[in-house]
Amino acid sequence: MEHDIRDLFQENDDFKKDLPKSHREDFLNKLNKNNTQKPKWKFGTAYKIAASVALILSLMYFFSIKTDDIDNTNSFENQFSKIEKDYLKNIDKEWKQFKKITTDTLLIRKYEEKLNNFNDDYKKITNQLKEFPNDINLLESLITNLQRRLQLIKEINEHIKELNPKNTSNETIYI
Amino acid sequence: MKPYIFSILFLLITSISVAQTKEVLLKKSFKVDENTILNLDLDNANVHIIESKDDKIHFDYQIIFYNYSRRKINDLLDDTSINTSKNQNQIFLKVKNSLYLGIDIKYKPNFDYKNFNNPINDVYKEYLKKYYKTYRKSENLYKTKDSLIEEINFSIGRDMDNYIKKEIDNFPLKKPLKTDKKIEKNFIIEVPKYVQLKIKALESDIKCDYDILTEFKMDSFKGIFKFKRIDGKNNQITSSNGILETYGIKNSRIQLRDMYKVNIGSISNSKLKLEKTKTKIGEIRKNVSINDSNSKLYLYNFGKNFTKFNLTGDYSEINLYNVKDTNFSMDISGYNTALNMNGTKTSFGASKEKELTKILQKKKKENSPFLGNIEVLLKNGIINIK
Incomplete structure (x- = not known):
């Protein structure tokens, strides 16, 4: 039976309950609870003494390590901050372009929200990294976060550009 | 003096890595x-x-x-809690595992994050280059239902990880770096097929090795999920920010975001x-x-007697394959929508009034079995006919 396909948009109320807006927040709250849990020290005073010894040993180690080790650490930090800087620069560039080529305020708002979510994740992972420096999974997560942000904006920019090809038509194509 | 001697001994003993x-x-x-x-x-x-x-x-x-x-x-195990009832x-x-317990290490290549100049990193960089050149190029190619299922069967989640898994034997420096601290979690749950599954998952990976025939519910945020068939009645899946792969799914309401x-x-x-x-969908069957x-x-194929398929989209990109050779009818309407067909790009209905335009119509062929009708309504969309 034929019907007006314009009605299709109205017909899609089958998902009476939308994916809750708080879906992400609910999960992240749970995640935060885990983050705020303080580490439990089992050994009380003995641990404190051990910690002080560890500090002394670390200082001894620090003063005895070779210069190239320091260079390596710096090299790592420099490399990483360079990667981060490059990504953020490109993300910003793409974002400015996106705002320039679209007039759809709803779309801009949606993407702002998505980028904010990525940014919140990034801050969380950075905090975790302070606690566990050089954790491979955390470092990968940081880079993946930046990659995904850039990809997100690049893809929508490409999409919008493709909506304006040279040929325009209002005649139906029959195949 | 004594406590300090014990402290040093304690520190040395507990710091030795096995x-x-x-x-x-x-x-x-x-x-x-x-x-x-x-x-x-x-x-x-990480559950299997x-x-x-x-x-x-x-x-x-x-x-x-x-x-x-x-x-x-x-320390890590102190942050882990497990309850059954x-x-x-x-x-x-x-x-609930500690946040710092990493996920499966099986196909992780070595990368020296402490020393970027380590030659082992060049191998990984080469892999990245190859991946972007070759693997991602195949993204737009046509797939049969079976080839997509084969891909799912092989998959461990992210495309890059799949690429490494495929090429790992050619990886010249695949031995773990001595300093690598890694954690491998093996959580196996054996379940009789008739038991109903309800899953709530946060940043968790789930792999299920059998066809689920009972009512299935899953609510997830992040994580990688791989299932064989999900064939029960009244299934519900609500997921965001993750990866979902399944050989096939029936009778489901699925909401997926990001x-x-x-x-x-x-x-x-x-x-x-x-x-x-x-x-990516290998084959669309009845009532979807x-x-x-x-x-x-990416809608690769339509099954026999799929009868009808409706799609509405805003800023969507739709890829349809073998359109001319397959016997289905199709109506595509929309506004501000681009059509890519036969190497030509055409824009439709970019009027300020946002009026819908009939973009493309395909009528059924009389001389071969008819599969069904496709109705597409796109706003600000791109449709690629291949």
């Missing part, structure tokens, strides 16, 4: 029957569900630590609501509809 330490965290079984529901509440867990051969659910959770000190292992005919498993990858071998009698989710916002959809 190459590999296995910890058994849970080993428990529950007797079940055909009315049992298994509720999984997972937080940063397999079929149980007896009428019991078996939980078996082990973690292998590589190059971790005993003290560090204890039974209430009436429902079994509950609640697992998913990085969704691969579905075949789908029937289901409604999908998508947002910014790259979705998609309401999408801003996703890339």
